[in-house]
């Protein structure tokens with residue numbers, strides 16, 4: 451029997467625990483989460499969207515895993531009675547330049563295997579979204595929304611019902627290779643040796659890698675906070691679908707968009723603000739250690755130099771509600787500040803940056819001896835979590 455330790459109780463750690471338990475019932479799975487409940491970071495603070503693979507470079511891991519991932523996630527939700535809805539998404543171009551980008555996006559989506567993509571004419575758009583202003587609009591009918599917290603609870607229940615353990619409030623501090631090939635895991639409350647360990651620590655993936663392997667991480671995580679505003683109940687019918695702008699192809703962020711929530715609400719966001727703390731959910735959350743860690747990294751400084759105006763624009767939308775609403779107005783000009791409730795929730799993305807300052811666009815997973823490290827798993831990591839888990843098992847464990 452193999453003893454496997456998974457570090458991190460976000461959707462990836464839990465999906466891997468679920469898939470491993472299903473495929474290898476004899477493996478003994480222990481999942482360690484530092485918080486007192488699962489899904490407290492990226493996985494519990496995202497947009498709740500099921501992405502189907504429109505955006506990603508054909509042939510990339512993201513493209514491959516998102517297309518299968520949405521099918522697998524929907525089928526999981528259907529079989530486990532998890533709330534979800536395939537409400538469709540409309541991607542909106544606002545000018546001539548964006549029209550071209552949107553056409554390229556549609557071609558990319560088709561290359562990635564998406565079905566049913568359709569450019570809407572103005573009257574078709576008006577019927578679906580009376581308030582959306584577009585010079586060109588693309589309907590992506592396969593996309594939808596889901597309650598990822600319910601998905602994670604369900605994975606966790608499966609792991610426990612099948613003889614595994616989910617240890618909460620158990621930060622893993624050390625992993626020490628032993629002479630017999632096993633690895634000793636030391637948490638705040640616990641010590642035990644394992645045959646295989648899987649690092650799914652999200653915002654800390656690089657530090658966990660260095661701590662476990664004693665090597666410099668090939669990437670550095672830089673935290674980008676995404677803030678949301680909620681539309682007040684009486685104005686929520688201003689939007690019916692998921693409505694997204696055409697994303698800037700230079701960034702892995704999708705731009706401030708309108709999201710229909712699984713609880714019936716509507717929200718707008720997220721922006722992408724450089725955070726001064728890895729788990730910094732507010733502007734006032736500052737960690738001197740994290741800030742110095744980012745500032746002393748050549749890749750981060752290179753990123754800032756190359757992307758100064760992007761960073762400042764996002765920061766402005768964090769400080770000023772009107773700058774934030776201006777981003778939403780690009781899609782629906784009728785929205786006004788009074789239609790939003792006071793500042794809503796936020797999430798922090800773990801975004802890997804390479805030393806040259808390039809943002810790592812694709813998923814990045816590596817294996818070193820009996821350690822697997824998920825170094826970069828940004829959006830659509832939640833949608834694709836089951837297919838990422840299967841990919842890891844197929845390539846690194848089977």
Ligand SMILES: Cc1cc2nc3c(=O)[nH]c(=O)nc-3n(C[C@H](O)[C@H](O)[C@H](O)COP(=O)(O)OP(=O)(O)OC[C@H]3O[C@@H](n4cnc5c(N)ncnc54)[C@H](O)[C@@H]3O)c2cc1C
Nearest residue numbers: 458460461462484492493496497499622652676797831833
């Ligand atoms: C604002 C935002 C919007 C997004 N929107 C979408 C979307 O609509 N659709 C989509 O598919 N994806 C979306 N994503 C991406 C998606 O949420 C992530 O890809 C996914 O949640 C990554 O999961 P994870 O398990 O790797 O990370 P996390 O959820 O961050 O989990 C990592 C876990 O590791 C724990 N941990 C860290 N260090 C230790 C340690 N030493 N010991 C024990 N535990 C530790 C943390 O507490 C945490 O719970 C979004 C992300 C953000 C932030």
